[in-house]
Amino acid sequence: MNRHRESWSHPKTRPWVLFCVVALLCVGAAAGVALIGIWSGGHSLVIMPNRWEDAEVKTRVDEIVSAYAKNEVQADSLYKGKVVAVVGRVFKVERDPWKGAVLILTGDNVFGQSLYCVFDPTREGDLVNLTDGERVVIMGVGDGKNVDTKLAHCRVAKRNLVE
Numbered sequence: 001m002n003r004h005r006e007s008w009s010h011p012k013t014r015p016w017v018l019f020c021v022v023a024l025l026c027v028g029a030a031a032g033v034a035l036i037g038i039w040s041g042g043h044s045l046v047i048m049p050n051r052w053e054d055a056e057v058k059t060r061v062d063e064i065v066s067a068y069a070k071n072e073v074q075a076d077s078l079y080k081g082k083v084v085a086v087v088g089r090v091f092k093v094e095r096d097p098w099k100g101a102v103l104i105l106t107g108d109n110v111f112g113q114s115l116y117c118v119f120d121p122t123r124e125g126d127l128v129n130l131t132d133g134e135r136v137v138i139m140g141v142g143d144g145k146n147v148d149t150k151l152a153h154c155r156v157a158k159r160n161l162v163e
Helices: 002-009 013-039 061-070 072-079 121-127
Strands: 057-060 083-096 100-106 114-119 135-145 149-158
Touching: 057 061, 057 072, 061 072, 061 083, 061 114, 061 149, 072 135, 083 114, 083 149, 100 121, 100 135, 114 121, 114 135, 121 149
Parallel strands: 057 083, 114 149
Antiparallel strands: 083 100, 083 135, 100 114, 135 149
């Protein structure tokens, strides 16, 4: 028993123990960064401006959805990873089991074109009082298109827009 206790305090053992602890901490930190990257959809850190007028791109639902329908590569270069302020009409608010709270926006002119705006849990309160057909400005980070054209990390920037 004494021999076991003495092996940890042996001068040659201490550096190896310290090395192992530091290595485990580094591996854990790297795994945490990787998981955060996966959880955030692979976005880099984007600073969301307070005013929608300061967004990198200002557009309408019709424009962004049409751009992706015509040429996804070109549309990604315009919108993906950028702070986008988009004007549209509230169609539906739903909860997706994988994404969380989602606001589906439609355009003013074209039926059937919709944009999926994914809200972080801390911004879900923005969705509580929205009404169907209400014209709003949503700010988010362009997230490209899988099945649907999407914005991530969204927030309601302005409500009750007059046409």
